[in-house]
Amino acid sequence: DIQMTQSPSSLSAYVGDRVTITCRASRSISSFVSWSQQKPGQAPKLLIYSASFLQSGVPSRFSGSGSGTDFTLTISSLQPEDFATYYCQQTYSTPYTFGQGTKLEVK
Amino acid sequence: QVQLQESGPGLVKPSQTLSLTCTISGGSINSGSYYWTWIRQPAAKGPEWIGRMSVFGKTDYNPSLKSRVTISAVTSRNQFSLKLTSVAAADTAVYYCAREEANRGSAIDIWGQGTMVTVSS
Numbered sequence: 001d002i003q004m005t006q007s008p009s010s011l012s013a014y015v016g017d018r019v020t021i022t023c024r025a026s027r028s029i030s031s032f033v034s035w036s037q038q039k040p041g042q043a044p045k046l047l048i049y050s051a052s053f054l055q056s057g058v059p060s061r062f063s064g065s066g067s068g069t070d071f072t073l074t075i076s077s078l079q080p081e082d083f084a085t086y087y088c089q090q091t092y093s094t095p096y097t098f099g100q101g102t103k104l105e106v107k
Numbered sequence: 108q109v110q111l112q113e114s115g116p117g118l119v120k121p122s123q124t125l126s127l128t129c130t131i132s133g134g135s136i137n138s139g140s141y142y143w144t145w146i147r148q149p150a151a152k153g154p155e156w157i158g159r160m161s162v163f164g165k166t167d168y169n170p171s172l173k174s175r176v177t178i179s180a181v182t183s184r185n186q187f188s189l190k191l192t193s194v195a196a197a198d199t200a201v202y203y204c205a206r207e208e209a210n211r212g213s214a215i216d217i218w219g220q221g222t223m224v225t226v227s228s
Binding site: 001031032033034036042043044046049050051053055087089091094095096097098099101 | 153154155156158159167168169170171203207208211212213214215216218219220221
């Protein structure tokens with residue numbers, strides 16, 4: 001299985017901050033990475049697919065980059081509704097695997 | 108707008124079979140560019156991919172669960188299902204049905220709301 005190592009596991013930030021979350025794959029996965037946001041009691045919501053493509057309806061303050069083994073999710077200016085848990089997922093080969101998550105909390 | 112809804116028992120006894128159904132609304136299970144998927148998430152943990160099926164009959168399962176999992180479709184009802192045999196406490200989780208979109212790098216673009224399943228006697 002491909003392991004996805006996500007960091008940091010938790011992050012405190014202020015509204016308006018720029019934040020970056022990283023994900024590293026245990027081997028090259030081209031651009032087959034997606035990023036999702038999950039709020040308590042809700043299903044995950046797709047933000048970014050194919051490493052850098054913004055899902056329809058997602059605000060442009062979210063962006064993704066990377067290829068091969070190293071990937072990043074950036075939120076350019078945090079809004080109150082962005083405090084949640086974020087997951088990366090590789091869809092290069094089955095079994096698809098997720099990072100362990102990054103909990104983004106308000107400072 | 109496609110929506111997914113899980114249904115099934117919320118409590119299953121150890122060693123029995125967990126059976127869940129996902130009903131698709133606003134779209135057809137027969138759309139060829141999708142895989143229909145099950146994912147689970149134990150409390151305070153990350154999601155775990157269980158497996159997927161295509162309308163053409165192809166299935167893929169997580170090797171960690173493969174001997175116990177079956178995913179199949181009832182196309183006439185626009186539904187697909189999950190069966191997990193010989194369950195134990197470690198199978199307690201929120202179970203999600205979801206859609207994998209081949210044209211979006213196989214990303215999971217639609218999720219059901221999830222259903223909590225507890226394995227306990």
